Amino acid sequence: MQFQQLAYFVAVADARHFTRAAEAVHVSQPSLSQQIRTLENELGAPLFSRARGNITLTDAGEALLPLARRILADADTARHEVMELAQLRRGRVRLGAPPSLCTGLLPDVLREFHDRHPGIQLLVEEGGSHDLVRELARGSLDLALVVLPLPTPSPALTTVELFQEDLVVVSSVDAEVPPTPLRISDLAGRPMVMFRHGYDLRDLTLAACRAAGFEPYFTVEGGEMDAVLGFVRAGLGLGVVPTMVAARAGGELRVTPLARPGLRRTVALAHRSDVAPPRAARVLQDVLMTAARRAVTSDGFRPAGPVT
Amino acid sequence: MQFQQLAYFVAVADARHFTRAAEAVHVSQPSLSQQIRTLENELGAPLFSRARGNITLTDAGEALLPLARRILADADTARHEVMELAQLRRGRVRLGAPPSLCTGLLPDVLREFHDRHPGIQLLVEEGGSHDLVRELARGSLDLALVVLPLPTPSPALTTVELFQEDLVVVSSVDAEVPPTPLRISDLAGRPMVMFRHGYDLRDLTLAACRAAGFEPYFTVEGGEMDAVLGFVRAGLGLGVVPTMVAARAGGELRVTPLARPGLRRTVALAHRSDVAPPRAARVLQDVLMTAARRAVTSDGFRPAGPVT
DNA sequence: ACCGCTCCATAGGCGAGAGCTATCGAGTCG
């Protein structure tokens, strides 16, 4: 049984006429006759009663017709479904990202991606690198933006570095003006506001302070990104955030760069090594990498270092 | 898109392994790989992510899988449905017959047919030749037993004569013994019981009486076959019925043959000329014709004359 | 580190079959 045999069969059943059916399906009449005959032989029963000028379905033909129609319709549906997926008119990308990047990088990138491919559903999972890595491995995420180095490196994940971004200190416009540029050691003893456990920014800042030989003093700790910025704005202390987050946070905040070497983090894109991500995810990856390159040139970000 | 491509695709999706899938569908592994690739090219999207030892469906593959399964299942159903029809394990025959044959010939024939093909549904339409011919032409009957000549002959119907049967006179065992053999003219003035309008037996008998120069006298007229036999048994008059009906009517009835040339009717099988009857109908036709031949030799029926 | 094993992809050849054109033969109509 072949798809075109079923198509020819349906055409004859509709036209009640071999020659006209052959025209409808764009084959010669003998080819169509032959295929119908082959189908009849395979099924072991005549499908049409061929009386001159009065082609009729036999009972076997009547039984076959609805099934043939359904099979052809299903095949058509299959073609369209898959082609729509392939042409990004439909689909889904599940992207994981840490809160700092959800606030900083993602809005523009997702906006650009959505404008180009409005049929693709975007699911963003906001979480710490640890959670994101687990979900990637489990297959519940297609892609994740992560901060390197990964908390649990694994050969099952492939990471591509996107860019490095400097961290800056933010403070309330009403607070005492910190020295410019600020060294890490200048943070010693100053009141600070810190993210909850799980933020890689927390670990990064804490490690830097300890490397400088002091334990930072937190007036408030534990909020999410927006809350921390709010606390800073309210004068509760200094905050350490990525450049892009500080830039987006708007007024009421003073941004102070750190003295060299400063603090820097590497942002990368991670996906499973064993399966190729869906087409839509690969395109999102392209958009992300292009945006990263743009940011490197226009916003003073640093290009990504060697791949780890 | 080909059926075997879908089958191979499903096999790989199930086995998650090209080589084992190839064994499952009994083709070489390269053939299977090639067909999968052809399918992927046609659909414009990869269906599997081929990582060593970890073959996985892509999103396109996931979309295709349920449809592929359904298409294959439908194709299988189609094959079985048609083959069951062809092998007479299922099906239907719609047979029309006049009441006299429903009473006489049909019970044994239908019993024999049903024993041979228990899956075939038998629908019997009891009616006068006129109605039966109309229903045949309309397509609501597959076959009909009719008495020739047809009331409305038409080239759209093909008739095959089965046999000729003699008519006999039945009377109550309590009534006056009619002369043996009886001539048609002996019926003049004798009380008779007659069928309702529409029975070809009525027309046949009336015509014979008129040809013999008299108008018959009916004490009761208008009943169906069983009723008429009951009236005869009750002594209301003589009846004229086919030999086989008289034979089946059981006791309480005296059967008197008619003197030569007597009365005779030709029973034929009719079907539409333009469409071949369903397979089951053709087989029933065979059984009927065989039974007719048997009746000709064993029950003293006469063979059918030349085909009209 | 290397060898061997597994497993999918590629190459080349063969045969089936689906397509074509040309023609036949049966039934229909003017």
Place this chain on the structure above:
DNA sequence: CGACTCGATAGCTCTCGCCTATGGAGCGGT
């Protein structure tokens, strides 16, 4: 009775699905 219609048949070409043989990449054992 001849022209016409329409499905079946014949003979051919060429695509394509199948095969065997082989390539090449990753993984495991010694």
